[in-house]
Amino acid sequence: MGILDDALKQFTQGGGGNASQPLVVILQELLVGKPQQPGVRQASPQQEAEVPQSSAAPQGGAGAGGLGGLLAQLQAAGLDDAVKSWIGTGQNKPVQPEDLGDALGKRAVTQMADKAGCSQQDLLSQLAAALPGIIDKLTQDGRVPTQAEINQRIRGQ
Template sequence: MGLFDNAVPGGNIAKPLMIALGALMVGKMLSGRSAEQPAQPQSPEPAGTTSADGGLLGGLGGLLGKLTDAGHGNVADSWVGTGQNQPINPNDLGSALGPQVIREIAQRTGMDEQELLKQLSAALPGVVDKLTPGGQVPPQHQVASLFNS
């Protein structure tokens, strides 16, 4: 995936990590998630936990909102802005995203939750930076098209 090749330290993004990033920002990466919900028979879900087109958190804006709500707005803003990207601690990222989201992504990717958080915390600053050229969050359909190419 050319856009993200230099987004993470060490080069290319491995497929499980790309699936994880897509799960956070693009619902289509979840391949039928809504049909695989035996534990939740009621269809209405809590606001912000899923979206047919925006991943588990309602897209890139939802991800940034989660980080801001968890007290990491300055870090998230640094990824969107044009300056230096600030790092995020894997535990802080896990707290911001919540255990349910981390568990679901770990299941989708086959990764251990701690390894997933370690890789996401390394990748997200560069990926969000690449998705937000000029310091602007793009419309969700543009983000989705990048993951579908």
């Protein structure tokens, strides 16, 4: 299995809550990006490699820019210290659910909670507990991986 499955297994076994399949889908959307719409052309690996990793998240909301977009969005919202701790070595700093909600935006949080079938507060609590460890595992070499690398790591390849 992939990183998400492993991390969520640890998360649920650690008493962090009951991670459900919808939460896995939400996390995949945040880390990989929104699912492609039929007929919409995806960027090639070459085009993805040309996108600067420090660019801000697209206006499409949380998840539209994959891991790089998510990290940029969190950093722009004042969570820079926490994000740097997740990418770097050492202890991962926690993030408060309400701060995460502010960073992701009310509209995006509402859509994700509806999709996951839970309250916004429950979703944010689960994301705040899971994201630091998952991002830490995805960036274990101290750098933000390319989308192709993220896809491989999430799928366990």
